[in-house]
Amino acid sequence: MCELYSKQDTLALRRKHIGPSCKVFFAADPIKIVRAQGQYMFDERGEQYLDCINNVAHVGHCHPEVVTAALKQMELLNTNSRFLHDNIVEYARRLSATLPETLSVCYFTNSGSEANDLALRLARQFRGHQDVITLDHAYHGHLSSLIEISPYKFRKGKDVKKEFVHVAPTPDTYRGKYREDHADPAGAYADEVKKIIEEAHNSGRKIAAFIAESMQSCGGQIIPPAGYFQKVAEYVHRAGGVFIADEVQVGFGRVGKHFWSFQMHGEDFVPDIVTMGKPMGNGHPMACVVTTKEIAEAFSSSGMEYFNTYGGNPVSSAIGLAVLNVIESEDLQGNATRVGDYLTELLNKQKAKHTLIGDIRGIGLFIGIDLVKDQQKRTPATDEAQHVIYKMKEKQVLLSADGPHRNVLKIKPPMCFTEEDAKFMVDQLDEILTVVEEAIGARSESVTSENTPCRTKMPNEAHSELLSEGTSDPRENPSRKRNGLCTDKHSLLSKRLKT
Numbered sequence: 001m002c003e004l005y006s007k008q009d010t011l012a013l014r015r016k017h018i019g020p021s022c023k024v025f026f027a028a029d030p031i032k033i034v035r036a037q038g039q040y041m042f043d044e045r046g047e048q049y050l051d052c053i054n055n056v057a058h059v060g061h062c063h064p065e066v067v068t069a070a071l072k073q074m075e076l077l078n079t080n081s082r083f084l085h086d087n088i089v090e091y092a093r094r095l096s097a098t099l100p101e102t103l104s105v106c107y108f109t110n111s112g113s114e115a116n117d118l119a120l121r122l123a124r125q126f127r128g129h130q131d132v133i134t135l136d137h138a139y140h141g142h143l144s145s146l147i148e149i150s151p152y153k154f155r156k157g158k159d160v161k162k163e164f165v166h167v168a169p170t171p172d173t174y175r176g177k178y179r180e181d182h183a184d185p186a187g188a189y190a191d192e193v194k195k196i197i198e199e200a201h202n203s204g205r206k207i208a209a210f211i212a213e214s215m216q217s218c219g220g221q222i223i224p225p226a227g228y229f230q231k232v233a234e235y236v237h238r239a240g241g242v243f244i245a246d247e248v249q250v251g252f253g254r255v256g257k258h259f260w261s262f263q264m265h266g267e268d269f270v271p272d273i274v275t276m277g278k279p280m281g282n283g284h285p286m287a288c289v290v291t292t293k294e295i296a297e298a299f300s301s302s303g304m305e306y307f308n309t310y311g312g313n314p315v316s317s318a319i320g321l322a323v324l325n326v327i328e329s330e331d332l333q334g335n336a337t338r339v340g341d342y343l344t345e346l347l348n349k350q351k352a353k354h355t356l357i358g359d360i361r362g363i364g365l366f367i368g369i370d371l372v373k374d375q376q377k378r379t380p381a382t383d384e385a386q387h388v389i390y391k392m393k394e395k396q397v398l399l400s401a402d403g404p405h406r407n408v409l410k411i412k413p414p415m416c417f418t419e420e421d422a423k424f425m426v427d428q429l430d431e432i433l434t435v436v437e438e439a440i441g442a443r444s445e446s447v448t449s450e451n452t453p454c455r456t457k458m459p460n461e462a463h464s465e466l467l468s469e470g471t472s473d474p475r476e477n478p479s480r481k482r483n484g485l486c487t488d489k490h491s492l493l494s495k496r497l498k499t
């Protein structure tokens with residue numbers, strides 16, 4: 001049985017019993033998903049959606065090998081890590097083998113937030129310093145200790161920046177302080193960190209850690225310029241701090257060529273602490289902190305035991321092992337490279353065609369489409385991005401828009417995403433962008449021409465209309481035929497793309 005309640009009742013119960021700050025995707029017209037397989041999700045009517053959002057379902061939703069591993073271990077034993085068990089040590093051994101040699105000690109947790117909170121404790125204990133340098137727009141988790149170091153959150157809420165938190169500019173070479181035309185953006189952004197350290201020292205403060213995602217996700221799919229992390233690590237180490245790489249979103253082979261995203265920056269860059277989560281258990285709540293023997297020993301020297309009731313339990317570890325096996329046996333890293341390259345190529349063709357696309361950036365199956373109102377000024381096209389994701393949903397493709405201006409379409413699908421999926425997704429996007437651009441173009445024409453009888457709707461107006469349409473029965477929409485795939489337009493656009 002997939003459903004207990006009608007969609008309307010589910011919504012009503014959710015409104016009544018679930019905290020209002022827990023948001024749903026597509027809030028104005030939420031979807032109810034009742035099952036999923038591979039890279040597809042299905043709603044209560046059996047309609048299929050192409051999932052471009054869920055990097056958690058890393059090896060594919062409900063992968064049979066992962067499900068079987070969970071089931072088998074669940075039938076046998078589940079308990080905490082105070083008993084000796086082979087699964088936790090085997091998993092730690094396998095995980096360490098994916099990392100540089102110095103990163104060999106694991107602490108298992110249940111969420112990325114717990115992992116980052118523990119990473120901060122490790123860093124602070126190691127040298128006895130308190131302060132943390134974080135990047136602007138970063139998100140590192142929902143615990144109080146992490147909201148404090150997440151400008152993505154504290155800038156939106158009423159929280160003020162704590163005195164022990166220092167915010168460095170995001171190394172964004174598209175819209176940031178130093179751009180692609182700068183002679184040395186990596187050096188310039190790293191110098192900002194150096195300056196922060198000097199200022200902290202001048203006011204008697206000491207740096208415990210620099211924390212950053214290896215590629216910034218919520219911050220707008222930002223890939224730091226080559227050499228940035230090496231320089232930052234040098235300055236942070238010199239100041240007595242440690243480098244924490246947050247791989248919660250971007251680890252486990254998503255970038256294709258490397259298992260960890262920080263490895264893209266070269267073998268001469270090794271963080272002191274790596275945190276991971278989301279894809280690790282393919283949806284099962286498991287996460288981890290991996291660090292050096294030296295840092296782990298310093299943590300232990302405090303005399304305080306670290307105990308986590310569920311962290312590293314036999315079921316989680318069995319699931320983690322199954323995920324590692326599938327990544328390997330199905331060559332999902334190779335797939336991320338192949339499909340990611342193909343998708344990037346298709347998107348770059350779209351960039352040449354659509355003025356709304358300002359930038360395509362990404363690697364493997366982690367790609368951002370930065371929508372702009374003005375190519376020169378790079379003005380974020382926030383309303384348009386919101387409109388596009390709702391329109392994509394109508395075409396049964398699930399995308400989200402994020403970044404500080406909510407104008408970056410994020411693509412981070414399950415790693416079994418195929419070239420066919422990529423092509424389909426891009427065709428739908430092409431169609432939508434064409435319509436939006438026509439509306440914008442027609443609007444500017446109508447604004448510039450005198451005695452215009454009527455004004456073409458802005459995408460956000462069209463969007464509000466779409467939302468009110470959303471309450472009608474979508475089955476009446478002819479484009480929903482055959483699982484919602486708009487086949488005629490699809491093939492027409494395919495032809496256009498080939499030319």
Ligand SMILES: Cc1ncc(COP(=O)(O)O)c(C=O)c1O
Nearest residue numbers: 111112113139140141248249277
């Ligand atoms: C980069 C990053 N770090 C940490 C977290 C927190 O992970 P969790 O939600 O599992 O606590 C998130 C969650 O979105 C994240 O994106």
